Amino acid sequence: MKTRIVFIALLMASSLSLAAEKQQTMDNSKTMTEIRGMxxxxxxxxxxxxxxxxxxxxxxxxxxxxxxxxxLEPKIKELIGLAVASQIPCRYCVYxxxxxxxxxxxxxxxxxxxxxxxxxxxxxxxxxxxxxQDMTGFKMDVDRFVKSMKNPPQGKENVxxxxxxxxxxxxxxxxxxxxNFMKAYPESGIAGAWNExxxxxxxxxxxxxxxTKDLIGLAVxxxxxxxxxxxxxxxxxxxxxxxxxEIKEAVAMAGIVRHWSTVLNGLHxxxxxxxxxxxxxxxxxxxxxxxxPKKVSYKEE
Numbered sequence: 214m215k216t217r218i219v220f221i222a223l224l225m226a227s228s229l230s231l232a233a234e235k236q237q238t239m240d241n242s243k244t245m246t247e248i249r250g251m252x253x254x255x256x257x258x259x260x261x262x263x264x265x266x267x268x269x270x271x272x273x274x275x276x277x278x279x280x281x282x283x284x285l286e287p288k289i290k291e292l293i294g295l296a297v298a299s300q301i302p303c304r305y306c307v308y309x310x311x312x313x314x315x316x317x318x319x320x321x322x323x324x325x326x327x328x329x330x331x332x333x334x335x336x337x338x339x340x341x342x343x344x345x346q347d348m349t350g351f352k353m354d355v356d357r358f359v360k361s362m363k364n365p366p367q368g369k370e371n372v373x374x375x376x377x378x379x380x381x382x383x384x385x386x387x388x389x390x391x392x393n394f395m396k397a398y399p400e401s402g403i404a405g406a407w408n409e410x411x412x413x414x415x416x417x418x419x420x421x422x423x424x425t426k427d428l429i430g431l432a433v434x435x436x437x438x439x440x441x442x443x444x445x446x447x448x449x450x451x452x453x454x455x456x457x458x459e460i461k462e463a464v465a466m467a468g469i470v471r472h473w474s475t476v477l478n479g480l481h482x483x484x485x486x487x488x489x490x491x492x493x494x495x496x497x498x499x500x501x502x503x504x505x506p507k508k509v510s511y512k513e514e
Contacts, residue, residue: 240268241264241267241268243268244267244268244271247271247275248271251275251279252494252497252498253493253494253496253497253498254490254493254494254497256487256490256491256494257480257482257486257487257490258473258476258477258480258482258487259271261480261482262476270472273469274469274473277290277462277465277466277469278290278294278466278469283462284456284458284459284462285428285459285462285463285466286317287313287317288314288317288318288319288323289425289428290462290466291310291313291314291316291317291319292310292314292319292323292324292327292421292425292429293327293428293429293432293463293466293467293470294306294309294310294313294314294466294469294470295307295310295311295314295324295327295328296327296328296330296331296429296432296433297331297432297433297436297466297467297470297471298310298470298474299328299331299332300331300332300334300335300433300436300437301436301470301471301474303470303474303477303478304484305473305474305477305478305482305484305487306470306473306474306477308487308488308491309491310470311324312491312492312495313495314327316495316498316499316502320420322420323420323421326413326419326420326421326426327421327429329413330413330414330421330426330429330430330433331429331430331433333409333410333413333414333430334430334433334434334437334439334442334446335433335437336406337394337410337441337442338434338437338439338441338442340394340397340398341394341439341441341442342439342441344394344397346393346394346397346441347393348440348441350393351393351394351441351444351445352444354390354392354393354394355444355445355448355449356448357388357389357390358388358392358445358449359448359449359452361388361389361390362388362449362452363452365387365388365389366385366386366387366388366389370386372386374404374407374408375404376400376404377400377401377403377404379404380395380403380404380407380408381395381396381403383407383411384407387411387415395407413426414426414430422453423449423453424450424453424454424455424459427446427449427450427453427455428446428450428455428459428460428463429463430442430445430446430449431443431446431447431450431460431463431464432446432463432464432466432467433467434446435464435467435468436467436468436470436471447460450463
């Protein structure tokens with residue numbers, strides 16, 4: 214009797230396993246068909262990705278990064294992708310996201326500025342962690358900074374920043390105080406560091422608007438990862454009008470880039486072969502550009 218029960222149990226387990234395997238094969242076949250339909254081919258890194266995991270990974274990839282119907286428009290997502298890839302750093306991803314951002318209308322100046330924002334975030338993340346800045350104090354400074362954006366100091370004067378004293382004076386003039394992490398920076402370098410920070414992060418006249426820069430900074434911060442910068446990026450993004458959905462998508466983009474960077478570098482795909490496949494993909498997409506679906510506005514609930 215026991216032998217019969219064991220036999221039946223093994224038979225059922227075998228049937229379930231076969232059914233699961235059949236379903237997996239069907240899911241993988243459907244995924245490959247979708248990829249080929251979108252890209253005109255199945256690139257090597259997707260062909261070599263474990264078939265068990267490909268359907269889910271592809272669904273995430275196409276539903277966020279490749280979708281025209283997200284809260285973030287495609288160009289912004291690809292600028293985020295480029296900034297994150299530059300910081301990892303991942304040469305594969307930099308090549309892909311430069312192509313993708315350009316495909317979606319990004320100009321060279323926008324590409325370069327996204328990279329500059331990434332570099333600024335990486336620099337301050339490095340300094341904040343290295344000097345072990347107090348997190349509570351840092352958050353208080355960020356909150357004060359955000360408040361000053363809404364109610365800027367009155368009676369601003371033009372300060373030429375050439376040294377530490379003039380840098381601190383310009384901070385007082387611009388935001389009403391000198392943040393602790395700026396005070397902690399070497400005096401010999403603070404003039405240049407502040408001038409760059411102000412020109413990149415605070416300048417309202419750059420090719421990228423404030424919200425886009427904030428979301429790029431948040432995405433880069435999430436990937437580093439940097440708790441200080443994540444807090445700052447989130448608060449500044451909200452202050453500059455980013456919705457909860459836009460913030461979530463920016464962070465999700467950082468995760469997607471990190472995911473595929475890990476895959477590409479782990480597989481150690483030939484870089485030139487990868488670039489050739491990417492070129493082929495974008496030639497295919499360019500041919501069908503006029504048939505691409507229109508962006509649908511996202512409404513937050």
